[in-house]
Amino acid sequence: MKAERETAIQLTNTINNTITDVVHEKRRQQWKAENKVGIHAFNEFERDAGLFTDDDEYGVI
Template sequence: MRTISVIKKRNTNVYLSVDLIEQAKALDLNLSATLNHALELAVKKGQRERWLEENRAGLEALNGFVEENGLFSDDAEFGVL
C-alpha cells in the first residue's frame, strides 16, 4: 500500500542575483527545489553546530574520561559479543 506524504509549502520572497537566476534557468534548474534543498542543508548544518556547542562540556568530559580510563572494550576481560 502506498502512502502519500503531504509537505506544506508557503510562498516567500527571496532576492537573488539576476545573472544567477538566468544561469539556473538556462540549465533548467527548478529554483524552488534547489533553494529548498540548499536551505535544508544549511539548517541541518546550523542545528549540528548548535548541538555541538550546547553539548561541548559533556563531550569534553566524556573525552577526558576516556583519556584517563580508556575504553571498556580495551579491557582484556571485556570479551567479544
C-alpha cells in the same frame, strides 16, 4: 512556457535544498555547542581510563 515552468521547479528545488542544508548545519552547530562540555568530559575520561572495552573480558575492539 514548459521550459519556464521546469526552470522555476528546478529553482524551487535548489532553494529548498539550500534552506534544508543551512538548517541542518545550524542544528549541527547548536548540538555541538550544547554538548561541548559533555563531549570534552568523556574525552578526558577516555584518555585517563581507556575505552570501556579495554579489559580482559572484552579485549580491545
